[in-house]
Amino acid sequence: MGMVRCIGTASERSNDRVIATLMAGLEIEFGRGAEVLAHHFVEAEESDFLWEARIDERWLGSYESSDEDGLELDRIAICGRFDGRWFASVMLVDGDGMAHAAMGKRFCRSRKSARAAMADAH
Numbered sequence: 493m494g495m496v497r498c499i500g501t502a503s504e505r506s507n508d509r510v511i512a513t514l515m516a517g518l519e520i521e522f523g524r525g526a527e528v529l530a531h532h533f534v535e536a537e538e539s540d541f542l543w544e545a546r547i548d549e550r551w552l553g554s555y556e557s558s559d560e561d562g563l564e565l566d567r568i569a570i571c572g573r574f575d576g577r578w579f580a581s582v583m584l585v586d587g588d589g590m591a592h593a594a595m596g597k598r599f600c601r602s603r604k605s606a607r608a609a610m611a612d613a614h
Contacts, residue, residue, distance in 0.1 A: 510534070510541070510575045534575075542581055543591035546570040547603075550610060555584050565592060569613035571606035578602060580609035 511530050518526035518533075534541055552567040564587060571580045581597035596613070600606040 510545075538597075539583065539591040539594040542570065542572065542574060542579065542594050542597065543583055543585070545574040545579075546572040548572070548607060548610060550613070552582065552613065563592075569610045571600075571603075571610035573603070573606075578606040580606045580613065582613050 511527075511534065514530040514533065515526045518529050522529065548571050550569045552569055555565040555567045557563065557565065565584045566586075568583045568585050569580070570583055571578070573579070578600040579597055580600060582595045583591050584593040584595065585591050598609060600609055
């Protein structure tokens, strides 16, 4: 049996945490140790989780990469709520809307302070 939940929707409710939901699915599949596995999974895919949990965004400009991979990325400031906590971050995003990295993530006390942190990003 599969379970699908939108990260943004799941994180809007304080009683419906992303980690808890992920752990429940992992416990069904792998048994004990699901909490550690869930934290590793979220850490490895953090930029995707944050990007999907955003509620607001602001384009900051193009990202000048030192790599010669030819990938064009934009810097986008975002704010949102993930796993019951408000955050602000700068994301590197490609032209297809896929997140590649999160930079300067910080947790905030409220939606208002997360939006203020996003507005101050440069």
